[in-house]
Amino acid sequence: MKQFVVAMLIMALAISVVSGKEAKKVKNRFLSERVVVTCDKYPNVCDIKGSAGSDCCMKKCVNLSTDGSNCGKCGKKCSYGKICCQGKCVNPKSNQKHCGKCDNKCNAQSSCIYGMCSYA
Numbered sequence: 186m187k188q189f190v191v192a193m194l195i196m197a198l199a200i201s202v203v204s205g206k207e208a209k210k211v212k213n214r215f216l217s218e219r220v221v222v223t224c225d226k227y228p229n230v231c232d233i234k235g236s237a238g239s240d241c242c243m244k245k246c247v248n249l250s251t252d253g254s255n256c257g258k259c260g261k262k263c264s265y266g267k268i269c270c271q272g273k274c275v276n277p278k279s280n281q282k283h284c285g286k287c288d289n290k291c292n293a294q295s296s297c298i299y300g301m302c303s304y305a
């Protein structure tokens with residue numbers, strides 16, 4: 186049953202690539218299906234290619250390692266100016282391992298200043 190539902194979703198996704206009126210109809214059908222097929226009931230809907238992530242929070246697929254509203258766990262929101270890297274809220278302006286963006290590591294000779302690895 187689960188596999189069937191996932192297959193249907195994949196089909197709906199594939200068909201929605203088609204442009205024009207038909208695509209709009211399919212999209213509406215797809216959206217209405219999404220109301221029924223939520224990840225709290227069917228966790229594998231989040232494993233579909235193109236899904237925002239494989240984790241499920243509040244019936245939505247998310248990536249807990251990068252989602253600023255669900256960072257590390259559901260509902261954990263990063264405060265203003267911080268981003269979510271590997272499930273932790275970090276300040277990309279000054280974080281030595283996530284400088285400017287996730288996984289941009291400054292080497293030992295440089296410091297993360299205003300989001301850039303700077304030699305000073």
Ligand SMILES: *[C@@H]1O[C@H](CO)[C@@H](O)[C@H](O)[C@H]1NC(C)=O
Pocket residue numbers: 236237238239240248249250251
């Ligand atoms: C979640 O984000 C991390 C870091 O960008 C990435 O490596 C991983 O593949 C993502 N997971 C999913 C399921 O998209």
